[in-house]
Amino acid sequence: xxxxxxxxxxxxxxxxxxxxxxxxxxxxxxxxxxxxxxxxxxxxxxxxxxxxxxxxxxxxxxxxxxxxxxxxxxxxxxxxxxxxxxxxxxxxxxxxxxxxxxxxxxxxxxxxxxxxxxxxx
Amino acid sequence: xxxxxxxxxxxxxxxxxxxxxxxxxxxxxxxxxxxxxxxxxxxxxxxxxxxxxxxxxxxxxxxxxxxxxxxxxxxxxxxxxxxxxxxxxxxxxxxxxxxxxxxxxxxxxxxxxxxxxxxxxxxxxxxxxxxxxxxxxxxxxxxxxxxxxxxxxxxxxxxxxxxxxxxxxxxxxxxxxxxxxxxxxxxxxxxxxxxxxxxxxxxxxxxxxxxxxxxxxxxxxxxxxxxxxxxxxxxxxxxxxxxxxxxxxxxxxxxxxxxxxxxxxxxxxx
Numbered sequence: 135x136x137x138x139x140x141x142x143x144x145x146x147x148x149x150x151x152x153x154x155x156x157x158x159x160x161x162x163x164x165x166x167x168x169x170x171x172x173x174x175x176x177x178x179x180x181x182x183x184x185x186x187x188x189x190x191x192x193x194x195x196x197x198x199x200x201x202x203x204x205x206x207x208x209x210x211x212x213x214x215x216x217x218x219x220x221x222x223x224x225x226x227x228x229x230x231x232x233x234x235x236x237x238x239x240x241x242x243x244x245x246x247x248x249x250x251x252x253x254x255x
Numbered sequence: 256x257x258x259x260x261x262x263x264x265x266x267x268x269x270x271x272x273x274x275x276x277x278x279x280x281x282x283x284x285x286x287x288x289x290x291x292x293x294x295x296x297x298x299x300x301x302x303x304x305x306x307x308x309x310x311x312x313x314x315x316x317x318x319x320x321x322x323x324x325x326x327x328x329x330x331x332x333x334x335x336x337x338x339x340x341x342x343x344x345x346x347x348x349x350x351x352x353x354x355x356x357x358x359x360x361x362x363x364x365x366x367x368x369x370x371x372x373x374x375x376x377x378x379x380x381x382x383x384x385x386x387x388x389x390x391x392x393x394x395x396x397x398x399x400x401x402x403x404x405x406x407x408x409x410x411x412x413x414x415x416x417x418x419x420x421x422x423x424x425x426x427x428x429x430x431x432x433x434x435x436x437x438x439x440x441x442x443x444x445x446x447x448x449x450x451x452x453x454x455x456x457x458x459x460x461x462x463x464x465x466x467x468x469x470x471x472x473x474x475x476x477x478x479x480x481x482x483x484x485x486x487x488x489x490x491x492x493x494x495x496x497x498x499x500x501x502x503x504x505x506x507x508x509x510x511x512x513x514x515x516x517x518x519x520x521x522x523x524x525x
Contacts, residue, residue, distance in 0.1 A: 146459050149476050153468060220354065236356060238421070241467035243356065 136182035136252040137163035141172040141198065142214065143190040147237075151185055151214075151244070158245035169193030173201045176209070183251055184211045185235070188222050196226055203230045210251050214239075263288075266332075271308055271322035280323065282335065287315070289323060296339040301375040303387055304333055316375070337378060337385040342371040343439075345432055349379045351386050351424035353412075365403070370426055370436065377413070377440070379424065386424075391447055392416045396440040398433065401425060411437055449494040460487055461496060470503060481505070 138160050140151045148165045155162060163181035166172040170193040176184065184202065188195035195213060202209045213226045213234040223234050232251045235244050249255040263283030269275045270290050280289040287294050294317050301316035312322040313333050325332045347370045352360050368381030377393065379386040394414040401410045403425075411426040411433050426436065453461070456477060463473050474484050481503075491497040508516065 146462075146476075150463060150466060150468065153472050153476055154466065157472075220359070236358075236421070238462055238465050240419070240465070 135159055135161045136248075136254070137161045137179070138248070139163045139166065139172065139175055139179060139181035139184045141166045141169070141184060141190070141195070142187040143167050147187070147214075154241045154244050155185075155248065157241070158248070160248065169195060169198030169201070172198045173205070176202050177205060182210065183248060184209065185214055185248070186211050186231075187214045188216075188219060188226070196222065196229065199226055199229050199231055212247060212251055266325060266328055269310065269324040269326075271312070275308065275310060275324070280325070282332065287336070289321075292321070294321070296336070297341040299336070299340055301373065302333075302336055302340060303376075304329075334382075334385055337371075337380055337387075340371065340373055340378070342373045342378070344369045344371045344380075345428065345436060347432070347436075348427040349381075349424060350410075350427075351379045351384075352417075352422045353425045354423045356420045356422075365427070370428075372439065372443075377443075388413075388415045388417075388424075390443055393440070393444050393447070394421065396437055396444065398437060403427060409433070411440075413440065449496060451494065453494075457487060457491060460484075461491060464497060 138155050140148050140155070140162065142148045142151065145167075148167070152162050152165070160183075163179045164175050166175045168190045172184065172186065173193070186195040186199060193201075199211050199213070202211060207230070209230075210232045211230070213223060213231045214237060215223050215234055216237045226234065233247050235247050246255070263281045265279055265281050267277065268280035268289050269277055272290065276290070278290050280287060285295055285297075287296070294315060298317050299315055301314070303314045305312060305314055307314065307322045310324045311329060312324050313329065313336070315321045315323065315336070346368075348365050348367055349370065350363055350365050352363055354360060366379070366381040366384060368379060368384075371378040371380050375390055377388045377390065392415045394416060396411060396413050398409050399412045400407050402408075403410065408427060409430070411428070412423050413426065414421055414423045416422070426433070428436070456479075459477065460473060463476065468476070470481075470484060474481060477484075479487075488497065488499075492499060
């Protein structure tokens with residue numbers, strides 16, 4: 135099963151995503167609470183997919199995406215965005231994000247998107 | 256739709272009165288008459304297209320709800336009624352839906368028409384489309400900059416919920432109208448918000464229920480007991496933010512059940 139690194143600055147959103155992904159058959163590689171930590175954990179854990187929140191302290195999701203893409207141009211990063219952040223999503227897609235999920239999200243859509251990105255559907 | 260000033264348009268209608276009954280409706284410039292009822296347009300509080308008792312119907316709310324079916328004239332009558340509703344109406348350009356579940360709706364087009372606000376709904380009206388958004392489904396309103404016809408323009412972004420998905424629609428109009436609309440719609444949204452602020456845990460439960468997390472997982476994620484969760488659910492229900500769809504049963508085994516489990520285990524050990 136694909137291993138996912140969950141990146142979000144709120145513990146609740148990380149727990150929620152972990153629950154959704156685990157029920158959807160994904161393995162959880164780890165959790166990071168900001169972009170900087172995500173980049174470090176990406177190097178160590180080499181996850182198959184990263185779910186990346188956009189607005190975070192230390193380093194935001196867009197900067198973290200850039201850094202991860204520098205380390206691994208084939209990295210599969212799915213952006214987690216809120217309604218009204220469409221411009222950010224466009225920027226992320228241009229930078230190589232493979233997909234996005236919109237908060238508040240529904241479990242079925244998250245699984246569908248991640249399976250698509252993982253090449254499982 | 257043409258009608259004479261004095262007589263109005265007479266058309267066959269089916270109306271619901273304990274069952275669907277055939278009759279005739281008369282639509283004038285100021286009212287609709289059916290089954291001996293006269294409903295002046297300015298007294299219509301709400302209007303909606305929906306499926307009702309096996310038929311596509313138009314729901315007209317005056318003092319109570321009336322359900323009518325006009326057969327192949329349904330769309331035309333609905334449009335006429337929608338344009339004649341008692342409402343505050345503003346000439347705008349609108350793009351609806353612009354996004355659905357956060358994804359851009361690629362075949363959506365800008366329409367010239369009206370943003371019409373009644374007591375119960377907000378409407379986007381044009382010659383070809385009449386979109387009703389129930390006020391209780393409205394989520395937010397704010398100005399944002401979007402690309403319209405290759406130009407960056409300030410638009411009003413209105414979000415709402417439809418079939419469990421968050422939809423956003425854009426409105427383009429003169430700045431002064433936009434300021435007024437933003438305030439007007441924001442007041443409506445605020446009026447519909449619960450009077451009491453939610454606690455952090457209540458907000459988290461609301462989010463999880465939207466996400467589709469089951470009750471057992473909610474308890475496990477939040478580390479709370481079933482009784483505590485039930486209390487929090489009750490509060491969300493009382494605030495009108497959720498409704499009960501299923502009551503979970505918890506059981507314990509009787510001695511007969513325990514004996515049967517022992518037998519099942521022995522059987523599987525053979």
